[in-house]
Amino acid sequence: MIINSLRFGPLEVPDDKVISMERPILGFESLQRFCLVEMDDLAPFHWLQSTEDPAVAFLVLNPIVFFPDYRIEINSKEIAELEVADVHSVETYVVVTIPEDPREISANLQGPILINTENNRAKQLVLVNSSYAVRHSILEAVDTLEATLTHREELVGAR
Numbered sequence: 001m002i003i004n005s006l007r008f009g010p011l012e013v014p015d016d017k018v019i020s021m022e023r024p025i026l027g028f029e030s031l032q033r034f035c036l037v038e039m040d041d042l043a044p045f046h047w048l049q050s051t052e053d054p055a056v057a058f059l060v061l062n063p064i065v066f067f068p069d070y071r072i073e074i075n076s077k078e079i080a081e082l083e084v085a086d087v088h089s090v091e092t093y094v095v096v097t098i099p100e101d102p103r104e105i106s107a108n109l110q111g112p113i114l115i116n117t118e119n120n121r122a123k124q125l126v127l128v129n130s131s132y133a134v135r136h137s138i139l140e141a142v143d144t145l146e147a148t149l150t151h152r153e154e155l156v157g158a159r
Contacts, residue, residue, distance in 0.1 A: 004054045008037060011049065018051060019115055022081050023123035025095075026111065031056060034122070036115075045096065048113070060093040063109060066141040072112060072127060081123060082116040089118045097135065106135040 001018065003011045013035045021032050028050075037047040037057070044065045050056035063070040072092070084090055093115065095108045109132035115122040 001051070003035065003049065003051050005037075005049050005057065006054045007047065007057050008049070011035070011037065013051065017120065019048075019120045019122045021122050021124070023125075025058070025113070025124050026126070028056060036060075046093070048093065048095075059096040059098065060113065061096055061107065062092060063094045063107060063112065064092075066107065066138050066145070067109065067136065068145070070109060070132075072125070072130075072132075074114070074125070078114075078123070078125065082114060082121045083119055084116050085118065089116055091115045091117055096138070103139055105138045107138055107141075108134050109136045110134050 001013050001015055003013055005011050017035055019034045019036070021034065024031060031050045031052050033051040034048050035051055037049050039047075045059055045061050048058040048060045079087070079090075082090065091114070093113045095111065095113070096105065097108070098105050110127050110130060111124055111134065112127070113122060113124045
């Protein structure tokens with residue numbers, strides 16, 4: 001399948017890589033099909049490109065990269081919609097926002113997108129009764145990770 005993307009131009013996407021949204025992304029309910037666009041120079045970020053609207057692409061990432069303690073509880077009904085046979089086949093992504101001031105880059109930890117990599121069924125969850133918010137600073141998370149690594153190195157060096 002050839003997808004005409006405003007951001008990337010024509011993209012060739014194998015049919016078995018098209019992601020079907022079982023529960024759409026909030027605000028984009030009419031869009032049901034997407035694909036992940038991975039670019040080496042953008043890692044760990046990816047683009048979630050709509051196959052139906054060439055103008056719609058979301059910057060996403062696996063939240064564990066910057067938020068290693070990120071955990072979500074998913075009930076069995078949520079998993080059943082994705083027809084998950086093996087929980088290890090589910091990948092979690094969050095939408096990243098880059099405002100005018102790029103130092104305010106943030107991740108929406110309250111609305112993760114789950115993708116079953118075995119059948120490419122996906123859905124966006126909205127976490128309720130959660131400490132996660134729509135905007136978690138990625139730069140603050142990087143600072144926290146760096147401080148943690150520095151502290152660990154100091155502990156190892158003190159032994």
